[in-house]
Amino acid sequence: MIGRVLQGNFAPSDSAPPKGGRSDSLRLVSWNIERGRHANAIGQFVTSLSADICVFQEVDFNAKRTGKARVAEEIARAVKHNYAFAAAFRELTQGEDAFHGQAIFSRREILRPRIIRFRYQSNFWKPRWWVPDTPPFQEREGGRIALVAEVPFAGKHLVVYNLH
Numbered sequence: 001m002i003g004r005v006l007q008g009n010f011a012p013s014d015s016a017p018p019k020g021g022r023s024d025s026l027r028l029v030s031w032n033i034e035r036g037r038h039a040n041a042i043g044q045f046v047t048s049l050s051a052d053i054c055v056f057q058e059v060d061f062n063a064k065r066t067g068k069a070r071v072a073e074e075i076a077r078a079v080k081h082n083y084a085f086a087a088a089f090r091e092l093t094q095g096e097d098a099f100h101g102q103a104i105f106s107r108r109e110i111l112r113p114r115i116i117r118f119r120y121q122s123n124f125w126k127p128r129w130w131v132p133d134t135p136p137f138q139e140r141e142g143g144r145i146a147l148v149a150e151v152p153f154a155g156k157h158l159v160v161y162n163l164h
Contacts, residue, residue: 002090029053032057040078047078054081057162060098061098065094083110088142102164114147
């Protein structure tokens with residue numbers, strides 16, 4: 001899963017700007033959703049904002065703490081957006097095949113999603129014998145990333161970067 005981008009398409013193919021919106025403007029929301037424990041409320045809030053593009057950080061995939069949900073897919077389906085998700089970390093204390101990463105949502109197509117893995121970064125999350133096995137310490141494999149994708153907008157491609 002790390003190194004791959006998952007995608008889903010839930011936006012209507014005639015993705016016109018929302019009511020009252022213009023074709024030459026868009027509304028972008030960036031939000032650290034803290035794992036997505038409240039996916040329904042997040043979806044309702046995004047819908048109320050008439051967001052065209054959302055970039056979410058701290059998105060869980062198959063983790064115990066979020067009921068083994070595929071959070072990006074659930075929210076995208078609820079708000080009728082397309083999505084791309086990339087895992088930054090494998091969450092070692094959250095069950096088999098549990099991941100945590102970033103997602104990009106869009107009313108329009110999401111083209112050429114890709115991952116930039118940061119070369120230089122902290123490694124505080126790596127398991128070590130001296131780190132206590134308590135919830136504040138997140139045992140993980142992986143590292144920080146940027147999820148990048150292109151979204152058609154005003155006859156061009158808008159490049160969207162999502163970093164955490």
